[in-house]
Amino acid sequence: MSALESRPTPPADLLVRGAHVLDPRAGINAPQDVLVRGGQIAELGAPGSLPDDGVEVVDGEGKHVFPGFVDPHVHLRTPGQEHKEDLDTGTRSAAAGGYVAVVAMPNTDPVVDNAPVLLSLREQARREARIPVGFLAAVTRGLGGEGLTEMAELRDAGALGFTDDGKPVHRAGILRKALQYQRLAGGVLCLHEEDPTLSGKGVMHEGDVSARLGLAGIPSVSESTLIARDAALARYEDGRIHIQHLSARESVEAVAAAKLAGVKITAEASPHHLTLTDQALLESLDTRLKMNPPLRTETDRQALVEGLRDGTIDCIATDHAPHAREEKEVPFEEAPMGTTGLETAFAAVYTELVLPGVLPLELVVDKLSTGAALLGLPLPAVQVGHSADFCLVDLEAEWEVGEHGYESRSENCCFSGRTLRGRVLATVAAGGIAYRERAFAVVA
Amino acid sequence: MRHLLSIEDLDRSAIERILDRAKSFTEVSEREIKKVPALRGRRVLNLFWEASTRTRSSFELAAKALSADVVNLSSSGSAIEKGESLKDTVQTLSAYRPDLIVIRSPHVGAAHLVAGWTDAAVVNAGDGKHEHPTQALLDVYALRDRIGSLDGANIWIVGDVMHSRVARSNIPAFMMLGADVTVCGPPTLIPRGIETLGCKVEYTLDRLPEADVVYALRMQNERMTDSFVPSIREYAARYQIDGRRLASRQVLMHPGPVNRGVELAAEVIDSPQAIIGQQVAAGVVVRMAVLYELLAGRGAPKTEPQTSIPVPA
Numbered sequence: 001m002s003a004l005e006s007r008p009t010p011p012a013d014l015l016v017r018g019a020h021v022l023d024p025r026a027g028i029n030a031p032q033d034v035l036v037r038g039g040q041i042a043e044l045g046a047p048g049s050l051p052d053d054g055v056e057v058v059d060g061e062g063k064h065v066f067p068g069f070v071d072p073h074v075h076l077r078t079p080g081q082e083h084k085e086d087l088d089t090g091t092r093s094a095a096a097g098g099y100v101a102v103v104a105m106p107n108t109d110p111v112v113d114n115a116p117v118l119l120s121l122r123e124q125a126r127r128e129a130r131i132p133v134g135f136l137a138a139v140t141r142g143l144g145g146e147g148l149t150e151m152a153e154l155r156d157a158g159a160l161g162f163t164d165d166g167k168p169v170h171r172a173g174i175l176r177k178a179l180q181y182q183r184l185a186g187g188v189l190c191l192h193e194e195d196p197t198l199s200g201k202g203v204m205h206e207g208d209v210s211a212r213l214g215l216a217g218i219p220s221v222s223e224s225t226l227i228a229r230d231a232a233l234a235r236y237e238d239g240r241i242h243i244q245h246l247s248a249r250e251s252v253e254a255v256a257a258a259k260l261a262g263v264k265i266t267a268e269a270s271p272h273h274l275t276l277t278d279q280a281l282l283e284s285l286d287t288r289l290k291m292n293p294p295l296r297t298e299t300d301r302q303a304l305v306e307g308l309r310d311g312t313i314d315c316i317a318t319d320h321a322p323h324a325r326e327e328k329e330v331p332f333e334e335a336p337m338g339t340t341g342l343e344t345a346f347a348a349v350y351t352e353l354v355l356p357g358v359l360p361l362e363l364v365v366d367k368l369s370t371g372a373a374l375l376g377l378p379l380p381a382v383q384v385g386h387s388a389d390f391c392l393v394d395l396e397a398e399w400e401v402g403e404h405g406y407e408s409r410s411e412n413c414c415f416s417g418r419t420l421r422g423r424v425l426a427t428v429a430a431g432g433i434a435y436r437e438r439a440f441a442v443v444a
Numbered sequence: 445m446r447h448l449l450s451i452e453d454l455d456r457s458a459i460e461r462i463l464d465r466a467k468s469f470t471e472v473s474e475r476e477i478k479k480v481p482a483l484r485g486r487r488v489l490n491l492f493w494e495a496s497t498r499t500r501s502s503f504e505l506a507a508k509a510l511s512a513d514v515v516n517l518s519s520s521g522s523a524i525e526k527g528e529s530l531k532d533t534v535q536t537l538s539a540y541r542p543d544l545i546v547i548r549s550p551h552v553g554a555a556h557l558v559a560g561w562t563d564a565a566v567v568n569a570g571d572g573k574h575e576h577p578t579q580a581l582l583d584v585y586a587l588r589d590r591i592g593s594l595d596g597a598n599i600w601i602v603g604d605v606m607h608s609r610v611a612r613s614n615i616p617a618f619m620m621l622g623a624d625v626t627v628c629g630p631p632t633l634i635p636r637g638i639e640t641l642g643c644k645v646e647y648t649l650d651r652l653p654e655a656d657v658v659y660a661l662r663m664q665n666e667r668m669t670d671s672f673v674p675s676i677r678e679y680a681a682r683y684q685i686d687g688r689r690l691a692s693r694q695v696l697m698h699p700g701p702v703n704r705g706v707e708l709a710a711e712v713i714d715s716p717q718a719i720i721g722q723q724v725a726a727g728v729v730v731r732m733a734v735l736y737e738l739l740a741g742r743g744a745p746k747t748e749p750q751t752s753i754p755v756p757a
Binding site: 285326329 | 529530531549551552553554556557572573574575607608609612635636637638640641
C-alpha cells in the first residue's frame with residue numbers, strides 16, 4: 001500500500017483460534033485457525049491444528065474473521081478542523097469499525113490542493129494514523145470550481161485520486177479538462193453530484209416529509225442529472241469517474257445506464273442511505289440525521305440496496321463526517337451536513353440488511369472493502385502470504401450506539417440510540433494490532 | 445398535554461375543549477378589570493427571535509389577563525446578538541424557573557429543541573416555515589364563530605403555501621374539525637408532496653366559487669427575487685382575491701399582515717365577508733385558553749399551592 005501512510009506499529013504475532021473465516025473473494029467460509037507471524041498471515045488451518053508457541057492466542061470460537069474493511073470516503077478534518085476529528089481519533093474510529101484503510105477527503109483548511117500540503121499531511125499520518133490512510137486531492141484550486149489543481153504533481157506526491165467532495169464540479173468545462181488531464185496524471189475522479197441550482201437552500205430530501213416540515217428540499221434530480229451529465233463527459237473523454245454517495249433511485253438508474261453504455265464509472269453508497277429514510281425526520285428533527293446527500297424515501301433506499309446487490313453500486317463508503325457537538329446542537333436548518341459512520345457501518349448494514357435476509361453476509365463483507373480496488377489499492381485478503389488485514393467480529397453481540405461514547409472525537413452519529421447487532425472485537429491493519437475492544441479478553 | 449409544539453399534539457376533542465374555554469374567557473375581555481387570577485404566581489417567558497406584532501402582543505396580554513408574570517425577550521438586545529446559542533439562552537433563562545416558555549423562531553424545530561432543554565411547558569409561536577399552532581386555533585375559533593361548524597366546509601387556502609407555517613398548521617386543524625381543504629397557488633409555491641396532508645391542490649382560481657371559506661396567505665415581495673413568481677403584478681392578476689372573485693356567501697380570512705393590492709384587493713379587506721379583525725381578536729382569548737390548558741388544565745403538572753414562606757433552618 002505505497003501511497004498509504006500510518007504510524008509504525010509492531011508487527012503482530014498472533015493466533016486467532018477457531019474463528020469462522022469468511023473471505024468471499026478467497027472463497028473461504030469455514031472455521032479456521034489464523035496464524036499471524038511478523039504481521040503476515042503465516043498459516044491457515046483446521047480449528048485447533050496450529051501451534052501457539054511464542055504468539056498471543058485469541059479465542060475466536062463463535063466469532064467471525066473478515067478481510068478488513070476499506071473506506072474510500074472519510075473526512076478526517078485535518079488540517080484545520082481538528083476540533084471535529086484528527087488523524088489519530090479518525091483512524092481509531094475506523095479501526096473500531098473493522099477498517100484497515102481509509103481514504104481522506106481534501107476539503108480541509110487549507111484544502112489539499114497542492115503538493116506541499118499533501119506531503120506534510122502524509123508525514124503527519126506517519127506519526128499519528130493508527131491504520132493506513134490515503135488521500136485524495138482537490139480537482140479545483142481551493143475547491144473553487146474554477147482552476148484545475150496541479151494534478152500530475154499531486155499524483156507524484158501520492159494523491160490516490162481527485163475530488164471536490166462536499167461540492168460538485170459544477171462547470172462542465174472544468175470537469176472535461178480534469179478528465180483530459182487524467183490521461184496524463186492518472187487517478188480516479190471522485191464526484192459529489194449535485195446541481196446547486198436545483199439544491200438551492202435545501203436541507204433535506206424534497207418530498208412529502210419536507211412539505212410537512214416546511215424545510216427546503218433537495219430534489220433527487222439534483223443528483224441524478226449531474227451524474228448523467230458527467231457520465232456523458234467521461235464517455236466522451238474516455239475518463240474514469242467514481243460517483244460518491246448515491247442517494248436516489250434516479251441516480252442508481254443513471255449509473256446503471258452509464259455502465260451499460262461502457263462508461264468507466266463506479267459508484268458507492270453509504271450505510272445510512274442503505275438503511276434509513278427521511279421518515280426518521282418526522283419522528284425527530286435530529287440534526288444527526290442531516291447530511292448531504294440527504295436521507296431519501298423508502299423507494300430510493302430499496303433502489304440502493306438493489307443496486308448494491310446487482311453490482312450497479314460497487315462498494316459501501318461511510319462518508320464519515322464528524323462535527324463538534326456545539327455545531328450540531330442548533331436548529332436543523334443551521335446545522336452542518338454530515339454524520340459519523342465508521343464505527344457503525346458494519347453493524348448497521350448487518351442489522352438492517354443481513355439479519356432480515358435482504359442481503360447475504362458475503363456480499364456485505366465484500367462491498368465493505370471493494371472501495372480499495374477503485375482507487376488502485378490492494379484488496380485485503382485472509383490468505384497465506386498476505387499482510388494481516390482483518391477484523392474479528394462477534395455477530396451475536398448487541399449494543400446501543402453511543403451508549404459508551406465513540407472512538408471518534410465527534411458524536412454526530414445518525415444511528416445514535418439504536419440497538420445494533422455485530423460488534424468488532426479487534427482489528428489487525430497492515431500487520432499490526434490497531435484496535436481491541438475494551439471488554440475483549442485475551443486468552444494467553 | 446405538556447407542550448403545544450404542533451397542531452398534531454391535539455385531537456378534535458382537545459381543540460374543541462380549548463376553544464370552548466377560550467369562549468368562556470371572552471367575558472374577561474369585556475370586563476373593566478380584564479384580569480382573572482387563574483395563573484397568579486406563574487412565570488411566562490416570551491422569546492421572540494423573529495419580528496411579530498399580533499402573536500407577541502396577544503401572548504403577553506393573554507398571560508397578563510390570567511395574572512401570570514411575563515417577561516418578553518427578543519433577539520435584538522439580548523445575548524443572542526452576542527452569539528449566545530439558542531441552547532445556552534434557554535438553559536440560562538430556565539434557571540429563573542419559568543413555568544412556560546413561548547418561542548417564536550425563524551428555524552424549523554426550534555420549539556421542539558427548546559422543549560428538550562427546559563422543564564417549562566413550551567408553546568410554539570411559529571418555528572420557521574413549519575408550524576404556528578396557536579394561529580390555527582384562533583383561526584378555527586373565529587371561523588366557528590362565523591359559520592357554526594366546520595364539518596363539511598370547503599376551505600381554500602390561497603397563495604404562498606410553500607413558505608407558510610400558517611398553512612402547515614391550518615390544513616390539519618381544519619381537517620380535524622371536519623372541513624375539506626384545498627390549497628391553491630402557482631406551482632412554484634405549492635410544495636411537492638403537500639397532498640399527503642390530505643388536502644387537494646389547485647393551480648388556478650377557476651373553481652374558487654365552490655369554496656365556502658377563502659383563506660388568503662401573505663405574499664412576500666422577496667419571492668420574486670428567487671423566481672418563485674415572475675412578477676407580483678402577474679401573481680396579483682391570477683391569485684388576488686378581489687370583489688369580483690369573492691362571492692357574498694363566502695367567508696374571507698387572512699393571517700395578517702395584509703399586503704393590500706397583492707393577495708387581497710382593498711375592497712374585500714373591509715367587506716362583510718372578511719373576518720380578519722375577528723381573527724386578531726380571537727388571538728388573546730385562544731392564547732389564554734392555551735396557557736390555561738398547559739398550566740392549569742388537564743395534563744398540566746400538579747403543583748402544591750405554597751401558602752407559607754419557607755424559612756431557612
